[in-house]
Amino acid sequence: MTFRFLAAGAAATFSLLPLAAISDVSAEGEQYAMLDPVVVTPTLTSRTADASLSSVTVVDEQTLREQQPVDMADLLRGQPGIDTTGNGSFGKNASVFIRGTSSDATLLLVDGVRLRSATAGSPAWQYLPPQMMQRVEIVRGPRGSLYGADAVGGVVQVFTRDEGTWLNAGGGTFNTWNLGAGSTLSHGGTTVTVGANVFDTDGTELREDSEERGYDNTSGIAKIRHQFGDAGSVGAFAFRAEGNSEYEGGAPEDLRDTDYLLQVAGLKGDVWVTDSWQAKVLLSEAKDESEDFADGQSNGIFDTRTRTANLQNIFVLGNHQFILGGEYQADEITSDNDYDETRRDNKAGFGQALLTFGRLDLQGSLRHDDNAAFGSKVTGAAAVGYKLDQQHRVRASYGTAFKAPTFNDLYYPGFGNADLKPESSETGEVGMRGQYSVWYWDAALYRSNIDDLISYDPVLMAPGNVEKATVEGAELAMGLEWQQWRARLAFSALKPEDDETGDIIARRAQRMGRLDVDRKIGPFSLGGTASFQGHRYNDTTNTQRLSGFGLLDLRAGWQFAKNWTGRVVVENVLDKEYTTAQNFSGWDYLNAGRSVMVSVSYDTL
Numbered sequence: 001m002t003f004r005f006l007a008a009g010a011a012a013t014f015s016l017l018p019l020a021a022i023s024d025v026s027a028e029g030e031q032y033a034m035l036d037p038v039v040v041t042p043t044l045t046s047r048t049a050d051a052s053l054s055s056v057t058v059v060d061e062q063t064l065r066e067q068q069p070v071d072m073a074d075l076l077r078g079q080p081g082i083d084t085t086g087n088g089s090f091g092k093n094a095s096v097f098i099r100g101t102s103s104d105a106t107l108l109l110v111d112g113v114r115l116r117s118a119t120a121g122s123p124a125w126q127y128l129p130p131q132m133m134q135r136v137e138i139v140r141g142p143r144g145s146l147y148g149a150d151a152v153g154g155v156v157q158v159f160t161r162d163e164g165t166w167l168n169a170g171g172g173t174f175n176t177w178n179l180g181a182g183s184t185l186s187h188g189g190t191t192v193t194v195g196a197n198v199f200d201t202d203g204t205e206l207r208e209d210s211e212e213r214g215y216d217n218t219s220g221i222a223k224i225r226h227q228f229g230d231a232g233s234v235g236a237f238a239f240r241a242e243g244n245s246e247y248e249g250g251a252p253e254d255l256r257d258t259d260y261l262l263q264v265a266g267l268k269g270d271v272w273v274t275d276s277w278q279a280k281v282l283l284s285e286a287k288d289e290s291e292d293f294a295d296g297q298s299n300g301i302f303d304t305r306t307r308t309a310n311l312q313n314i315f316v317l318g319n320h321q322f323i324l325g326g327e328y329q330a331d332e333i334t335s336d337n338d339y340d341e342t343r344r345d346n347k348a349g350f351g352q353a354l355l356t357f358g359r360l361d362l363q364g365s366l367r368h369d370d371n372a373a374f375g376s377k378v379t380g381a382a383a384v385g386y387k388l389d390q391q392h393r394v395r396a397s398y399g400t401a402f403k404a405p406t407f408n409d410l411y412y413p414g415f416g417n418a419d420l421k422p423e424s425s426e427t428g429e430v431g432m433r434g435q436y437s438v439w440y441w442d443a444a445l446y447r448s449n450i451d452d453l454i455s456y457d458p459v460l461m462a463p464g465n466v467e468k469a470t471v472e473g474a475e476l477a478m479g480l481e482w483q484q485w486r487a488r489l490a491f492s493a494l495k496p497e498d499d500e501t502g503d504i505i506a507r508r509a510q511r512m513g514r515l516d517v518d519r520k521i522g523p524f525s526l527g528g529t530a531s532f533q534g535h536r537y538n539d540t541t542n543t544q545r546l547s548g549f550g551l552l553d554l555r556a557g558w559q560f561a562k563n564w565t566g567r568v569v570v571e572n573v574l575d576k577e578y579t580t581a582q583n584f585s586g587w588d589y590l591n592a593g594r595s596v597m598v599s600v601s602y603d604t605l
Contacts, residue, residue: 034060034481035440041109041137041157043354043363044146044323045314050435053363053383053395055081055444055475057490059136061163061605066518066527066555068170068569068597069130070199072096076125077551078514078531080442080477080490081140081154085507085536085580086126088206089592090174091215091245094126098140099448100471100496100508101153105403105423107143109157111237113264113284116150118304118331121406124288127241127262128158129219131168131180131197135159140475141446142427144379144401145365148327148348152401152425152450160221160239162193163605170567170599174212174592176201178599182221193223204592206248207583213246232271232278239264248583249294256299261289280312303334319356325349331407339411340418344372361385363397373410374422377402396430405454409463417462421452439480447472453498455540468499484520486527489513503542507581509533511548518555525557538582546588549578563604569597 038046042054049056057079069075073084073094086094095103104121107114116123136158143151165183182195200216218241225235242261249256266284273279289303312325329346333339350367363383370376381399388394403423410416431444453466473494480487491513496505504510511534518527531551538544555569572594579588 035438035479036435039137039139041155042139042143044312044352045321045354047354050393050433051361051385053361053385053397055140055429055431055442057138057140057477059138061134062486063516064130064133064136065565065601065603066525066557066567067516067529067553068555068567068599070176070571070597071130072125072128074571075130075136076138076156078490078512078533079138080475081473081492081494082138083492083509083512083533086591087247087581087583087589088204088213090176090201090203090213091126091217091243092206092213092247092589095122095507096125096156097508098138098153098156099446099473100494100505101425101448101450102403102454104406105150105152107147107151107155109147109155110239110264110286111160111266112157112268112282113266113286114147114306114308114329115262115264115286115288116304116306117288117290117302117406118306118333119302119335119407119412121150121408124260124262124290126245127217127243127260129197129199129217129241131178131199132160132195132219132221132239132241133158134161134163140444141397141429142379142381142399142401142425142448145367145381145399146350146352148329148346148367148369148379149371149377149402149404149422152403152423152448160223160237161195162191162221162223164603166195166601166603166605168599168601168603170597172597173595174201174204176595176597178597189227189229191223191225191227193221195222196220203246204590206589207587208590210248213248215243215245217241217243230272232269234267234269236267237265248589255295257293259291259293261287263287276316278314278316280314282308282310284308284310298336301334301336305332305334306330307332321354323350323352323354325351333407338413339407340416341373341407341411346371359387371404374404377422377424391436392432392434394430394432396428398426398428401425401427403454405463409454415462417464420454420463421465423450423452423454423465425450438482439478441476441478443477444475445473446475466498466500469497469505470499471496486516486518488516490515498540501541503540504537506540507536507538509536509548523559525555525559527555529553533580536580544582544586546579546582549576551576551578563602565601565603567597567599567601569599571595571597 036048037058042052077084081099083097098106108123140154167181171177178199180197184193197219203214223237227233240263246257264286268282270280286306291301292299308329310327315322327348332343348369352365355362366380379400383397385395405420427448429446433442448471450469453469476491478489496508514531516529534548552573553571557567559565575594
């Protein structure tokens, strides 16, 4: 509560087109960069999305400010290869499936730091505040050879704000309000950023004839960095989000809620040892803490603390880059449940080669992990890209990855299975990208073979390993920056199948799509997002079918003074009733109907 009070006080203080028809015409470099942005997540180094030889999507600062997403589900829903489910709206349990893999097979990084619950396995996507984000990079496909465990489906990296001065205040349906502010100041090579945001809502019903279930989130960031000319830099950073979320119990009148905390903090530095050798170091700590309550009485504590030391050496030889590094990670849990083990360490060494020979690009990476719980694991990846001409590049890649069993999987009293093996996967992908001055397209086909899939075994009444599962899929992404128009289109089709039974893996949709269109008209802007998800099955035997649905969101903005903008966002305009998950008792988790949010913001970016 102290942190929430201080954050609120700080915030209050700051208060005083069809694509194929478009011809390729000249455009400024800044516009081209928005269509082919520089990314760091796919290869650990700065490369354009095209040159990364990866299927990657970037949600930039302009998109975040225009769309005003309330939570990560709004932000990620329908993006290429991404399926989202949730137990209702506003801070309720959410899952993010990349290319049909499980939610705990997607790695979440916040400013380069791994953040997730070591007990549940999945990141707490529902508690991440989009208001504090400046940029999100989504990499689809295995990245185990660079990041180790859990990067089976891909990696989502969130970068918190560190530019400009901002203030936002808004309110809307369900007695929802938001207040946030922050600023970045620079002097003599030193840059300092501070910011805070408070979000609160009464929420909506999560089941028929129930009560509204509220949610609040108070978040803050603090960063300091000093640049020593061209020689290197050193800095410290911290991000924290905490609050409370109410949810459903066994009966509609039951009062259940969770106090939660997400936090990352770290020290990082980089130095050019020689003209061709750069060394980087990151020392970090991440926390995922929660305490559940039933009618005001504590019903369980599940806290994770992850400490990491990561060293990377980047060598530049002409057009080629080589990376050698090592990582040490220690997970420690605290709970009022009696786990057989409460700590495990992981040591890793990794290397990567990024080679360029004219039109031909070659990439290769290898990593060895030694984990105290499940022993050694080696993962690798290779990719080749070839530029057919200045606008078109074809690529092909192969990669392996693995997902570590969680503490719950292995040690939860009366449930864990200490004999579980890690999941392992092999993925092959082919793709092609067309990159032009005002638009681009990117298409990919892939197949993942997963061995020892970790799933609930009804015979053992505990987690078990499914021998084999297969995911096959196709993705198409397109983008446009033309005059005053911005548009993004995404479509994904996949088949995530249990090879033993032939059934579709539970809670995965097989078709997803999204279209974002925005238009500026002088000081005004108009936009909308149309998204859809196909039907899915709530259970492993495919007997509980959940219907697909489509959603429409509309938005409008007015820049009434320099750096000042008023916005109206209407989500679920058609007041669609839909569900993406069912409770074990058989009732549907309800999502929010039509909602309206009105806001005023000041932003110097």
